[in-house]
Amino acid sequence: MVVEKTIKFRRLIPIIWKRMLKMALLSAIIVVPIVYFDLRQFTITMQAPLILGTAISIFLGFRTNSAYDRWFQGRALWGDIGGCTRNTALLCSRNKEAYTNYKTGKESKLAAIVMPRMIKRSIALMWIFNKQLKDLPPLEYEGLDNLLEKEEKESLAHSVNPSLQLLFNQGRDFRIANSEGQFVDGEHFEFVAIQREMALLMTRCNGLKNTRFPTHYTYFTDLFVWLLVALLSMSLPGEESAGYWSIPIAVLIGWIFSMIEGIGNFMDHPWTNNRNVVPMDFLTRSHEIEIRSFAFGDTDLPPAFEPVDGALY
Amino acid sequence: MVVEKTIKFRRLIPIIWKRMLKMALLSAIIVVPIVYFDLRQFTITMQAPLILGTAISIFLGFRTNSAYDRWFQGRALWGDIGGCTRNTALLCSRNKEAYTNYKTGKESKLAAIVMPRMIKRSIALMWIFNKQLKDLPPLEYEGLDNLLEKEEKESLAHSVNPSLQLLFNQGRDFRIANSEGQFVDGEHFEFVAIQREMALLMTRCNGLKNTRFPTHYTYFTDLFVWLLVALLSMSLPGEESAGYWSIPIAVLIGWIFSMIEGIGNFMDHPWTNNRNVVPMDFLTRSHEIEIRSFAFGDTDLPPAFEPVDGALY
Amino acid sequence: MVVEKTIKFRRLIPIIWKRMLKMALLSAIIVVPIVYFDLRQFTITMQAPLILGTAISIFLGFRTNSAYDRWFQGRALWGDIGGCTRNTALLCSRNKEAYTNYKTGKESKLAAIVMPRMIKRSIALMWIFNKQLKDLPPLEYEGLDNLLEKEEKESLAHSVNPSLQLLFNQGRDFRIANSEGQFVDGEHFEFVAIQREMALLMTRCNGLKNTRFPTHYTYFTDLFVWLLVALLSMSLPGEESAGYWSIPIAVLIGWIFSMIEGIGNFMDHPWTNNRNVVPMDFLTRSHEIEIRSFAFGDTDLPPAFEPVDGALY
Amino acid sequence: MVVEKTIKFRRLIPIIWKRMLKMALLSAIIVVPIVYFDLRQFTITMQAPLILGTAISIFLGFRTNSAYDRWFQGRALWGDIGGCTRNTALLCSRNKEAYTNYKTGKESKLAAIVMPRMIKRSIALMWIFNKQLKDLPPLEYEGLDNLLEKEEKESLAHSVNPSLQLLFNQGRDFRIANSEGQFVDGEHFEFVAIQREMALLMTRCNGLKNTRFPTHYTYFTDLFVWLLVALLSMSLPGEESAGYWSIPIAVLIGWIFSMIEGIGNFMDHPWTNNRNVVPMDFLTRSHEIEIRSFAFGDTDLPPAFEPVDGALY
Amino acid sequence: MVVEKTIKFRRLIPIIWKRMLKMALLSAIIVVPIVYFDLRQFTITMQAPLILGTAISIFLGFRTNSAYDRWFQGRALWGDIGGCTRNTALLCSRNKEAYTNYKTGKESKLAAIVMPRMIKRSIALMWIFNKQLKDLPPLEYEGLDNLLEKEEKESLAHSVNPSLQLLFNQGRDFRIANSEGQFVDGEHFEFVAIQREMALLMTRCNGLKNTRFPTHYTYFTDLFVWLLVALLSMSLPGEESAGYWSIPIAVLIGWIFSMIEGIGNFMDHPWTNNRNVVPMDFLTRSHEIEIRSFAFGDTDLPPAFEPVDGALY
Structure with missing residues (x-):
């Protein structure tokens, strides 16, 4: 059980840098052509990412809840x-x-x-x-x-x-x-x-x-986060202001949802012998x-x- | 109980291609006339799909929760x-x-x-x-x-x-x-x-x-997803940018909600002799x-x- | 307990047509003057209906959850x-x-x-x-x-x-x-x-x-749905595109929320001798x-x- | 326990008119100068009220849930x-x-x-x-x-x-x-x-x-509703259409959230000798x-x- | 257990003024250059803060729920x-x-x-x-x-x-x-x-x-609130109206989410000898x-x- 009150980023970075890089690449593949060749007709409005964002939020709320319940059930x-x-x-x-x-x-x-x-x-x-x-x-x-x-x-x-x-x-x-x-x-x-x-x-x-927590939920939650990054990359450059600036924003949102999902995955297994284990010893x-x-x-x-x-x- | 960590799309496609095709048709029937004949006066603003998207998200959150509970109750x-x-x-x-x-x-x-x-x-x-x-x-x-x-x-x-x-x-x-x-x-x-x-x-x-999970909930959730695809198809082409491009976006959102609903339906029956059964053997x-x-x-x-x-x- | 997998609309229509008609009238009373006399200064932006839509969604999520719990408690x-x-x-x-x-x-x-x-x-x-x-x-x-x-x-x-x-x-x-x-x-x-x-x-x-489920909740949920239809009717015609087209959209959203609420009311009473009763016989x-x-x-x-x-x- | 199926507004008005009047005043203090002196540079966009509206909705969802649980626990x-x-x-x-x-x-x-x-x-x-x-x-x-x-x-x-x-x-x-x-x-x-x-x-x-339900939650929920009315009053007149019309809309939203909160407060005390008491007699x-x-x-x-x-x- | 019905701000201010000041600084660092040098190309649209706002709201809903449950479990x-x-x-x-x-x-x-x-x-x-x-x-x-x-x-x-x-x-x-x-x-x-x-x-x-409530949840909730303040500071000045006015709005939203989180932290420990303790004496x-x-x-x-x-x- 983690008892320190802050999370050290040096612990996090080795776990997440690959995923972040891949998200940046995905975003760049969509954003760069749109901005460079000015293909604004292929951008989309904000409805699709907003709807997907709400759906993922609620889905992750459920996922977080379940993971927390599993951990505390283990503790109990x-x-x-x-x-x-x-x-x-x-x-x-x-x-x-x-x-x-x-x-x-x-x-x-x-x-x-x-x-x-x-x-x-x-x-x-x-x-x-x-x-x-x-x-x-x-x-x-x-x-x-x-x-x-x-x-x-x-x-x-x-x-x-x-x-x-x-x-x-x-x-x-x-x-x-x-x-x-x-x-x-x-x-x-x-x-x-x-x-x-x-x-x-x-x-x-x-x-x-x-x-384990059902594979379907973990797999599709993950997939939906990638789709959100893609939709955001199609949507953000559609307005006048943001250009290449869209890439870090899309990755940031992707990172936030990935973190919430990742904590859930980590909490899910109260008996695994890692930093998160129920303190049975x-x-x-x-x-x-x-x-x-x-x-x-x-x-x-x-x-x-x-x-x-x-x-x- | 599924124990592999990824879902194979070759398993999914036979189950969902018909529904996706129908959604694409529904979307096309709405989007093509609007774009081809430039009937922008029949498009709608983003409020209706956003409100419906939020409502369906929360409804599916409830549905997912219940399905998961039923499955784990069966397991317990x-x-x-x-x-x-x-x-x-x-x-x-x-x-x-x-x-x-x-x-x-x-x-x-x-x-x-x-x-x-x-x-x-x-x-x-x-x-x-x-x-x-x-x-x-x-x-x-x-x-x-x-x-x-x-x-x-x-x-x-x-x-x-x-x-x-x-x-x-x-x-x-x-x-x-x-x-x-x-x-x-x-x-x-x-x-x-x-x-x-x-x-x-x-x-x-x-x-x-x-x-079983009450028919009313499954039936109307399904219906509401179709209505969302229709509303999105009326709304997306209303802005300058997206034209025919609206069709895949509407289908994508429809697919995502259909998947969440579908997993719920699959989880609902912990005793059915399929890949998802409680591992009683x-x-x-x-x-x-x-x-x-x-x-x-x-x-x-x-x-x-x-x-x-x-x-x- | 309903066991068939689809809901027959012929069963629904006698129950809901009056309410739908009233919603259409309410919406028309607001939309027609705005469009006909071009009173755009009395329209409102989308914030109010979006906020109300989110609030009702969450309220109905709670309501659905409770109704479902009551029914399953009865079954259990x-x-x-x-x-x-x-x-x-x-x-x-x-x-x-x-x-x-x-x-x-x-x-x-x-x-x-x-x-x-x-x-x-x-x-x-x-x-x-x-x-x-x-x-x-x-x-x-x-x-x-x-x-x-x-x-x-x-x-x-x-x-x-x-x-x-x-x-x-x-x-x-x-x-x-x-x-x-x-x-x-x-x-x-x-x-x-x-x-x-x-x-x-x-x-x-x-x-x-x-x-029974507390009257306050059922009564005000219902009232809020009517208010949403009214707010949507004030808001939808405000943008360039939608005119009279706003009426069916507002009614559609009203119908969806009414359906969710209605199913909840139906599920609430597990002992009532109708199609939804716990199958005690x-x-x-x-x-x-x-x-x-x-x-x-x-x-x-x-x-x-x-x-x-x-x-x- | 209230058993009648409608709520009489004559019962409600004595309870709420003061609060409504105060909300109208708060809103007017903000809206009137903006519209009269055309101070549009002090209006804000819709993000802040939308985010706050979502947050309050979820908070009130939790509050409603807890109040309902308390009442039914009392009944049970x-x-x-x-x-x-x-x-x-x-x-x-x-x-x-x-x-x-x-x-x-x-x-x-x-x-x-x-x-x-x-x-x-x-x-x-x-x-x-x-x-x-x-x-x-x-x-x-x-x-x-x-x-x-x-x-x-x-x-x-x-x-x-x-x-x-x-x-x-x-x-x-x-x-x-x-x-x-x-x-x-x-x-x-x-x-x-x-x-x-x-x-x-x-x-x-x-x-x-x-x-009792923790004071922190009731107190801040209330405060946040007032803040929402203020933010809406700053935001609604920012668009071309709504002018003084913003005041009733802001009050309406404020009233809706106040009602949801108020019902929760009312349900919270299952033993109080009022219309809402568990029917112990x-x-x-x-x-x-x-x-x-x-x-x-x-x-x-x-x-x-x-x-x-x-x-x- | 707090039994008074209002929260005294003189109790709150010593606890929160540092955090508020830091949030104002963060916001100012972003807003001032954008407004002063008119760097609108670095602002972003409202999608990112709206999505993040919804995600944090749901996350805090879960957090509030858990804290309340822990407190009442202690009481029970x-x-x-x-x-x-x-x-x-x-x-x-x-x-x-x-x-x-x-x-x-x-x-x-x-x-x-x-x-x-x-x-x-x-x-x-x-x-x-x-x-x-x-x-x-x-x-x-x-x-x-x-x-x-x-x-x-x-x-x-x-x-x-x-x-x-x-x-x-x-x-x-x-x-x-x-x-x-x-x-x-x-x-x-x-x-x-x-x-x-x-x-x-x-x-x-x-x-x-x-x-304790898992550190991961408290730490990242906190971090996400700071990110929301930053994203709002990038997004609010992007529209015509709000200029330096964006800073207090961003801080206000940050304060609201910080308060909800803070109450949760306070409720989490039903045995700590402070004003919130289960009234064991x-x-x-x-x-x-x-x-x-x-x-x-x-x-x-x-x-x-x-x-x-x-x-x-």
Whole structure:
């Protein structure tokens, strides 16, 4: 997520100079003959570019809206995954209390192993799913060794979907903890609800990842911007005043619409590992710090992530 | 779902050339007499086409928005159906554990038959509902034999709604598995909730299928685009410069609005078996692979679907 | 719901000719003196109609959006009522199984009467509520005799709200079926949830029926369209070219905006018994067919409803 | 809620004539010197008013949308409060059955007192909350004596929030009814859910009441409309034709935008006791009639409310 | 939250005069040479500024919408947190009744300590979370001593997240109260649901706080407004009439768009401790007053907060 408040043009220029040059060429091919040979009979009035300009504006308004919604939906999904992890910790941690079997009233040694493991696994799941969404190696995060037992971590290496595998493993530990009388009725339902919620949230994150904004919209928006540059180049020199001056004006309008479209394209993919990504590392680390502090009383906590070069990852 | 990043014009031209030709004819019928006989008194100023252009732009903005929403609603509904299937697998699978009756503590042979059957049936249900939504033969998918018992599959052949029939059958097996003590309380509610959710999701998918975008909107949007071409043809030759040149400009504007409208029409039907369909085959297969891998440890899994000619089905 | 793909003008003309004539008169009253007596000093420039045109376009965009949302909300509410009915059938039907009391393990004769009655009553409720929303006699549907016991049907004749009465009756039968041990815990909650959901959905349907789109918006939108026709009539003859020709152009623009507004008015009322109604008959019949087939194995099912004259009811 | 289909101008004129007069003055101050002294060099071209007109149109589109959403949210909240009341009646009424304690199988005399009291109290709560939202004396409704026991009603007179007090009282009666074995498990949860839902809905209604549409938006929208009138007055006389004629045109445009803004302001406050209020009296009375009819078999029911002077309260 | 109905310009001018001056300079740099040296060949026609004006209007419409949504989402989140607190009070308070253990039928002394503590803690949580969201010292609120036990308050001083710590503490007290038989089944689930809801709501509030509106949108919107001022300065002097007069007009249009953008920036941050903040102090205090009155019968209640200098905090 970009957190700096200005955009550096040195970042932009490498991305856009080719397109700008092509637009200038297109405009020049139309404007130069009209001005040089004075072919004013081939110019057009301002209706066509105005109508097209309005149409593109509204189309880009829709496009911007959708891109923004997709990005914030991604952000909200990751926020809710964090909420589920917090909830797992609320359910499975004991605040300086023993893991008492509520049916027998005795302390359960097994639960004291299994339930902290579930809390840690839920954090590990966030890290692994984070990497999967970014198309990075899923087990890359160096802190995984603190969160997963060695054997479990190794078994993930060959899994078709390691984060989903962990969700299945949570189910197994839940059955153990439950048979140890760790969940008074309500909390017990709650855990099942968390599993359901996680299954759904993960499906939705994947849905956002593999369903791109429809190609038709991006392709034709782009085409219409080029047509607008062409129409403007036919229209601007038609009046007395502007001559070759029409070229930069047409390119400027083209650049503005291209920028709006480009930001939309950039926002569209909340999981892509670039400056615009949902700050999953930052959020997962925050949850890791808070949960380890409250659930286990850990004090040697890893530091929070800081923005790198104006972007938070 | 179209996944290629450009639209091939060779695909577009067969669809649109007739309409373009008609628009050119309409424009010519108006422009040629005006220019040839110099009937400038019958031209109009730019207000009417500008106002109409703005109105159509906003109308198409609404139309595009709705079409996009319908498509993504379809995508989201199918995603949630997948989530329900995942959840069924989470509830009914045992991760290398026995199917223990939690009331008696003994292993249940009947549950070991019924519960894997339920998982497989939920995948079969996705395949069959997928085909029903596309108006294909419901039992067409060749992999059904691995997912449904022969007898059950045959009984579907004469059903008025095979996927809904399977939902009823899930209910019957649930009652068996429950009486075998397979669901600790919470999971038990959860299965009932999945049944409810599936009934609702399937009703909504059908709702999207049989409730088209209102005819009034599509019909009049189309009509207004033709009127705009006519008004432009009356207006463009009114100024000194443009003469016959007005015809291609009017057609170009008409084409642009027709394209925006056409994409909307195309997006409107997320279940139609064309290049734009929600990639139900791909998604169902993904769930099939993951669930068979995690719930049964299967290793001879069918391959994931790949895009065909730039579209994922 | 209109299902034909074109709108027949013969249907439109009786509705709109008066308004068109009035607009032509208004326009003529302004244009004729200006052109005939050459009163160009009373014409205005194009700013005022352009600004008003943009404002009306955006206002109508909002209006169209709201109308469409209302219609689809109506459609969705009815879809969810259907989903609740499906769910009632899933809960209360036994798939060729006996109605076993899960507490005693014995078959319950009373449940075998009550629970099918509940399924049928839920379908009857849809039919009766359907008629109530359309302001038709609630007990009009001829198939009610198959769905309700004679005595219960008669008691509805004097009810202040027959469909709500049936919901209360469902509650009574639920208490009987429950005391006969027909609902394992989860399903039991589920039925209570269906009752709650139905109470809410029915309240919302009524809310949509008795809360019209605000009069202020419809009234002033209409007024602004007339003002636009007037302003256009003052503005169009101001330029050299268009003379009497201004009248049909102003009327055309007026007609277009009136059409957009008119469609919105038409879409606004999803329960009105006209061509645009949510196809409640069709949907209720579909549920009746499927549920009777799956829950009771009935084979002499009533036929599905077909569109009449291009509209589905 | 306004239910008549036309707006009477005699209602409007007292509200708007001052503003119109001020706009005419503003316009005249600019137009008269320009025309009288022929100061055309101080006129401006049409770009500035067109751009501003478009900007205001879009801004007012947003404003209209928000106002409409707020009003309908208010309507929906009240509808859902009605749904909760219906649900309370469904849960607590017995349809000509006795109030049997499901644990002992005996009739409970205490429940036969407490549970009808709960139903009546839920209707009383709607009446009192209705008055509180309208800033009227909370206990004003004359029918309260039929709905609340005298002692309870009197205790409300000194309460900081009488409707919330009743919600707490419902909780107390619920605990009594529950200990009398009146709620089979599911219904029991349901009542707790109703309490939660009511707490939330009432918080949201208050939120809508005490969070106005942001002052910044209303204030600047208004200012921009005045600026548009000024810019139009500078721009309209610049062309040859319109002279003093510019004044009414500028005022007309100003009036149109003021009307759109004014309707928004009017719609913004769904609980204000004016012609535009959510028809809470009407809806509460409807629920009172239906519930008293179904739950108690009452026949001497109060009449439904009718519109007064074209508005339903 | 600003509650006064007008905006004082003396507040605005210090914020905007620099920007206005820069815009005037930019405009003058372009306009003066054109007018002074009569360089009309470098002016442009009105198409470019009109198209850009429309594009910016739509872009700002989107921006305004998003900012408003964010603010109201913040308001709604805080409203729901208040709803959860109300619910905690409904569940844990006894209305002049004893804290009876429903399993033993005896009064529980422990519960009479723990459960009022839970109610007070939930109010304390609101105060502390309120301060955390505003980046103020979390324990600043002087009334905390009435709401938290001394020991608990001190333990928060070193917590990484004091409000989340309190949520964990609620869980511990819940387990005590539950083991004392204070929650009949349904209420018991309800409390678990409140914990879940609070975890989610707090995550979402933080999400709103640390996810700003994308920099790309704010940065480029700003840039486009400057470009519009430049284009207007090139375009306005091109016509005969306006000369130096073009400068204030261009600046006026620039100011209007800057204001719309600026309000959006201001609304974007519902938790920032300025005049625009969600009135968390006011709302928390209201809940404190009501809950202390109803749950404990307290009468020496703190006063409600009043607006300060036209804003409610």
